[in-house]
Amino acid sequence: MRIEIREAELADRDALRELMNRYIFDFYHYPRPEEVRLEALLDVLMEKQAGIQFVAVHEGELVGFATLYFTYSTLRSGKVVIMNDLFVTDKCRSQGVGTKLFRACSQYAAYKGYRAMLWETSKDNVEAQQFYEKMGGERDEWYPYSIKPRIGIGD
Template sequence: MEAIIRMSNKGDEPQLKALMLQYIVDFYKSPKPSDQKLDDLIAVLMEREQGLQFVAEQDGTLKGFATLYFTYSTTRADKIVVMNDLYVAEDSRGSGAAAGLFQACKRYADEYGYAAMLWETAEDNQRAQRFYEKMGGHKGDFLTYSI
């Protein structure tokens, strides 16, 4: 059965939190955030003012999510959306859930008049890079730094 792609809602919070922890801790090997911080982030995204999340649901179970954050680009003098996360649980990779989530994000950006949808992935995440190229994305000219 194909996954249903939709915006997250209040009832998704426990499963969404578990998926986000898989993504943060298991996939990216980042430190586990406090429950309060993760709960607060999910609450902000549920408000859909600073960002939002789409989820992939199959048989009542969330299998993936994509997070969009709303911002602006000075060089474009326009609003843009950043797809900060696109994650599908390991047992559902290759199922089409990632493509569905990506397309939902792109459709949202188009429908709401964003000048661009930007995203990044780890330099060593070859699978994601192949996926994004298949979706029509291309590598940008900028390097990403953090501090």
């Protein structure tokens, strides 16, 4: 299977929006995002200032994407990237597409001088865990937490 990996372009926007919805809603079963929110996120990623997306293209069709967000780490004393997403369509899984996307992200981070590339996956996504370990990823000793921001917390 011939796959091209490249940075997302404005012309990819419609196909990328569809892939992102499949990833959010169909794969992870999160609520479908409001269109205006997803459009705003796509705007940010297309600017390539706060993050960047890589796409996998097969015969002119987007079949996967990976998203990096740029931030800093005090413990690492410098810039880090967070690979927030790595998604490949069902028909292209187990064909090396995820590996190519992962390597593009890792090489981008190295080329740009980031101290680390960080990511997480669902506890029940055993397939992804095995993939990341095969790619050389190591489980961190930190537990991820999240909270939906709200006014008055802790009062």
